[in-house]
Amino acid sequence: MKNLKYLLLRRATQIGLMFLYFSANAYGWHILEGTFGSSKLFGLIPLADPYTALQALSAGFLLGGDVIAGALIITIFYMVVGGRAFCSWVCPINMVTDLANWLRRKLKLDKEEVNYRFLKRRTRYWIMVLGLIVSAITGIAAFEALSPITIMQRGIIFGFGAGISVVISIFLFDLFGVKNGWCGHICPLGAAYSLIGQKSIIRVKHNHEACTNCMDCKVVCPENQVLHMINKESISVTDGECTNCGRCIDVCNDDALSFSIRDLNKKS
Amino acid sequence: MANSDNNRRKFMVTTLQSVGLTTIGGLLWSGYCDEAKSSPLVLRPPGALPEEQFLDTCIKCGLCSEACANRESNKNRDGTQREGTLKMAKGGDHKLIGTPYFIPTEVPCYMCDDIPCVPVCPSEALDMKSLLNKKGELEINKAHMGLAVVHKESCVSFWGLQCDACYRACPLLDEAITLDYQKNERTGKHAFLLPVVHSDVCTGCGLCEKACITEKPAIFVLPREHSMGRDGDHYVKGWDKKDQQRAGDRKLDEIETHDKRSEKSPTDYLNKEIEY
Structure with a gap:
C-alpha cells in the first residue's frame, strides 16, 4: 500500500477551499469570499492574486487599495513560506491535470517527456510576459479573459456554462497532448508563482544516504527537472518550479525525501 | 570556422522563429481579448x-x-x-x-x-x-445602470389601452416614469396614459421591463451610452439664463458656424441638390 498522506492532504485542502468559496455564494458564509482574482478571508483580510493584479496594472488602471494589499499578502506568504504551493495545494486545475497525468501513467502513454521544440518548460515565462504586454495593448487583464483556473473556480461557485469546455480541453491536452502540458509548460500563473516562491523556506529535502535510486519520485513528479539531485547529493529541492506537492515524499519507500525548513545559513 | 557560422545561423533562426511564434500568439491573444x-x-x-x-x-x-x-x-x-x-x-x-x-x-x-x-x-x-x-x-x-426606453408601437398604452404596469412597477414612482395624459381622438372620450421615461431620474433597474405585459417588453433598459444622444456644446438654450452663459459674451453676429457648406454661397446650394 502506497503512502497517500500528502496527496490526500492536498485534495482535502483544495476541495475544502473550493467548498468555502462555493459556500460564500450559496449560503452567504463569510469565511472565504470572492475568487482568486480577489478574495476576502473572514470578511476582513483581503487576498488577491499577484499576477492578476499585475495584469490589471499593465492594462493601465490604478488598483484599489484592497487589491494591492491582498496581492502583497499573497506574495509575501508564498515568497516566505509556501513556495509554489498554490499550484498543487489550492488551484482546482491541478486536480484535472493530476488526473490526466495519472491516466497517462496507467494507460502507458509516452512515459518520458517529449522534448518539443517550441513548447519548453520555460515557455510559460514568455507567456507570462506576453500576458502583461497583451493586457497593456488591449486594456483588459489578458490572461484573466481566458484563464481556465478562474473559469473553473467560477464554474464551481456560480455554475460552469460553456466554460466547462475549457477544463475539458486542458484535461485532453495533458492526457493526449503534452505531458504536464498545461501546468508545466504554459500556465503563466504557475510561472509567476515559481518566481515568487523561489526563496521560500518550506522545501523537500533529499537524503542521498537512504536513496536506492528507484526513480519512483522522478516518475511521479510533475516538474521532475527540479529533482536533479536524486541519488547524487543530500540537498534540498530549491528550484522555484517545485510545487511542494509532496508526491515524491509519498512514493518514496526509502524515506529519502521529506519536507523540511530550508537551511538559511547555507547557500544551496 | 564553418561550425561557428552554423551555430550562429542556428541561433539566429531559433531566435527568429521564437519571435515569430510569440508575435502570432500575441496577435491571436490580443484579437481574442479585443473581441x-x-x-x-x-x-x-x-x-x-x-x-x-x-x-x-x-x-x-x-x-x-x-x-x-x-x-x-x-x-x-x-x-x-x-x-x-x-x-x-x-x-x-x-x-x-x-x-x-x-x-x-x-x-x-x-x-x-x-x-x-x-x-x-x-x-x-x-x-x-x-x-x-x-x-x-x-x-x-x-x-445609472442603464436607461429605460419605450418602443411606442408595441406599447399597448399607445394603442389607447389602459396599462400602467411599468409606471406602477417603477421604484421611483412618478419620477423616473411619468404618465402623459392625452386625448384619444379615436374614441373621443378616453385618454391615452403614455409612459415617459426621464433619463435624469431613471436608474436602469429594469423593474419596468420585468413588469411589462407584452410578449417582448415594449419598455426595456439599455446601457446609457446606447440609449442616450449627446447634444454637444453647439446648441444653447437662449431662454435659459444658466445655459446662455455657455455662449459667453459673444454677440450674436460673432457667432458663426463654418462647415463645408458655408464655403459656397447660399444661392449655390439652394439651387442645387446638396449631399448631406
Missing part, C-alpha cells in the same frame, strides 16, 4: 464605471454577485427564494468572462437601500463615490 470585451448591450451593477474603464478595472472576483445573491430580501411574493440579480459571465454568455451583469427580464435590480454589491468591490470598478449623496450616505437612487 471579448466588445459586448455592448450589457447592464452592469450600480456605480459601475463607464464600460471601457469598467472592463479594465473589474478584477472578476464575484464579491458583488455574492453580496447580491445572499440577501434575506431575495424572496418572491409567495415567500419562495429568489435568485440574486447579478450573474457572473461564464463561457457562452457572450460577455467578457467573469464580469458581473444582470438581465432585467430574469431578475431586475431591486435597488436595495444599503447597496450591498458596491462597498465590497475591491478594485473600485463599482465606484462608491458616485452613489454618495450630499450627506455622504449611499443612495441607490443615484445609480
Whole structure:
C-alpha cells in the first residue's frame, strides 16, 4: 500500500477551499469570499492574486487599495513560506491535470517527456510576459479573459456554462497532448508563482544516504527537472518550479525525501 | 570556422522563429481579448464605471454577485427564494468572462437601500463615490445602470389601452416614469396614459421591463451610452439664463458656424441638390 498522506492532504485542502468559496455564494458564509482574482478571508483580510493584479496594472488602471494589499499578502506568504504551493495545494486545475497525468501513467502513454521544440518548460515565462504586454495593448487583464483556473473556480461557485469546455480541453491536452502540458509548460500563473516562491523556506529535502535510486519520485513528479539531485547529493529541492506537492515524499519507500525548513545559513 | 557560422545561423533562426511564434500568439491573444470585451448591450451593477474603464478595472472576483445573491430580501411574493440579480459571465454568455451583469427580464435590480454589491468591490470598478449623496450616505437612487426606453408601437398604452404596469412597477414612482395624459381622438372620450421615461431620474433597474405585459417588453433598459444622444456644446438654450452663459459674451453676429457648406454661397446650394 502506497503512502497517500500528502496527496490526500492536498485534495482535502483544495476541495475544502473550493467548498468555502462555493459556500460564500450559496449560503452567504463569510469565511472565504470572492475568487482568486480577489478574495476576502473572514470578511476582513483581503487576498488577491499577484499576477492578476499585475495584469490589471499593465492594462493601465490604478488598483484599489484592497487589491494591492491582498496581492502583497499573497506574495509575501508564498515568497516566505509556501513556495509554489498554490499550484498543487489550492488551484482546482491541478486536480484535472493530476488526473490526466495519472491516466497517462496507467494507460502507458509516452512515459518520458517529449522534448518539443517550441513548447519548453520555460515557455510559460514568455507567456507570462506576453500576458502583461497583451493586457497593456488591449486594456483588459489578458490572461484573466481566458484563464481556465478562474473559469473553473467560477464554474464551481456560480455554475460552469460553456466554460466547462475549457477544463475539458486542458484535461485532453495533458492526457493526449503534452505531458504536464498545461501546468508545466504554459500556465503563466504557475510561472509567476515559481518566481515568487523561489526563496521560500518550506522545501523537500533529499537524503542521498537512504536513496536506492528507484526513480519512483522522478516518475511521479510533475516538474521532475527540479529533482536533479536524486541519488547524487543530500540537498534540498530549491528550484522555484517545485510545487511542494509532496508526491515524491509519498512514493518514496526509502524515506529519502521529506519536507523540511530550508537551511538559511547555507547557500544551496 | 564553418561550425561557428552554423551555430550562429542556428541561433539566429531559433531566435527568429521564437519571435515569430510569440508575435502570432500575441496577435491571436490580443484579437481574442479585443473581441471579448466588445459586448455592448450589457447592464452592469450600480456605480459601475463607464464600460471601457469598467472592463479594465473589474478584477472578476464575484464579491458583488455574492453580496447580491445572499440577501434575506431575495424572496418572491409567495415567500419562495429568489435568485440574486447579478450573474457572473461564464463561457457562452457572450460577455467578457467573469464580469458581473444582470438581465432585467430574469431578475431586475431591486435597488436595495444599503447597496450591498458596491462597498465590497475591491478594485473600485463599482465606484462608491458616485452613489454618495450630499450627506455622504449611499443612495441607490443615484445609480445609472442603464436607461429605460419605450418602443411606442408595441406599447399597448399607445394603442389607447389602459396599462400602467411599468409606471406602477417603477421604484421611483412618478419620477423616473411619468404618465402623459392625452386625448384619444379615436374614441373621443378616453385618454391615452403614455409612459415617459426621464433619463435624469431613471436608474436602469429594469423593474419596468420585468413588469411589462407584452410578449417582448415594449419598455426595456439599455446601457446609457446606447440609449442616450449627446447634444454637444453647439446648441444653447437662449431662454435659459444658466445655459446662455455657455455662449459667453459673444454677440450674436460673432457667432458663426463654418462647415463645408458655408464655403459656397447660399444661392449655390439652394439651387442645387446638396449631399448631406
